Amino acid sequence: MRSLTRQHVIFCGFALLIALLNIEKLWALAQLALVNPTVSHVVGVPFVALVLIYGNRDIIFSAVRPAPLMGGCLAVAGLALSILGHNLPTTTLTVAMAGVALAWAGVFVMAYGLMSARAALFPLAFLVFMIPIPTVVVDGATQFLKHGSSEAVAGLFTLTGTPFHRQGFVFSLPSFVIEIADECSGIRSSIALLLTSLLAGHQFLQKPWTKIALVLLILPIAVIKNAIRIVALSLLAMHVDPSFLTGQLHHEGGFVFFLLALGLLAPLFVLLKRSEGTASEPVRNC
Numbered sequence: 001m002r003s004l005t006r007q008h009v010i011f012c013g014f015a016l017l018i019a020l021l022n023i024e025k026l027w028a029l030a031q032l033a034l035v036n037p038t039v040s041h042v043v044g045v046p047f048v049a050l051v052l053i054y055g056n057r058d059i060i061f062s063a064v065r066p067a068p069l070m071g072g073c074l075a076v077a078g079l080a081l082s083i084l085g086h087n088l089p090t091t092t093l094t095v096a097m098a099g100v101a102l103a104w105a106g107v108f109v110m111a112y113g114l115m116s117a118r119a120a121l122f123p124l125a126f127l128v129f130m131i132p133i134p135t136v137v138v139d140g141a142t143q144f145l146k147h148g149s150s151e152a153v154a155g156l157f158t159l160t161g162t163p164f165h166r167q168g169f170v171f172s173l174p175s176f177v178i179e180i181a182d183e184c185s186g187i188r189s190s191i192a193l194l195l196t197s198l199l200a201g202h203q204f205l206q207k208p209w210t211k212i213a214l215v216l217l218i219l220p221i222a223v224i225k226n227a228i229r230i231v232a233l234s235l236l237a238m239h240v241d242p243s244f245l246t247g248q249l250h251h252e253g254g255f256v257f258f259l260l261a262l263g264l265l266a267p268l269f270v271l272l273k274r275s276e277g278t279a280s281e282p283v284r285n286c
Helices: 005-021 023-035 042-055 068-087 092-112 114-119 121-130 135-159 187-204 208-216 218-239 248-252 254-280
Strands: 165-167 170-172 177-179
Touching (some): 023 042, 042 121, 092 121, 135 218, 187 208, 208 254
């Protein structure tokens, strides 16, 4: 493979320039990630994209043919979008970061060409996740997950023989009343599961249908995991100690239940992986 020092310098130089031109918005994004859990992943997205590109560098950079015109047009369009984001009264970060992601993708095309960009399609597309999700989308997803979790919680209480009265998101139990609030919807862990499934599918699955199936499994698993969390804490509070509803496991136990979700996902992932092997085996005549 020929030396790509010049292309790497061009890419890094223009990517850094775009970052500097948007330093105010990038800093605001970092500050938002510290206080808003639904945005906490965005800071690491560009670094994950770089790691993915580096890990597949032999394939991605095997046929470098710079496309300065097309890449430059994309970069300029991205910069224009980021400038527009600076001047909008609302959704400024969403629009600005969409512009930055597009500009970085354009710089990649400009430095390495369309063939390399096609080979690096997943990490370049992954930059979408550095864009803060609009509030209206987060609110809609939160309500959807709350409804799903409420149904699953009712089912689990019934299975465990726990008497309850339900009114919407409120469950009246023998000892206390619980409400599935927005904070209990599981939206944060659902985002984490989505990103995990996308990365796992990209790295370990080969067929498009298995990758899509893995992503589609995230929604029911997120709902089931969240319902198990709510019911487990409620039963522990009823039969062991009421402080389970207000203690450390309730407020800081998200990682424990995230591991539970991964445990639920793991066997399904193995089945999808095995189905690829079975589908790819040639038919032999006896």
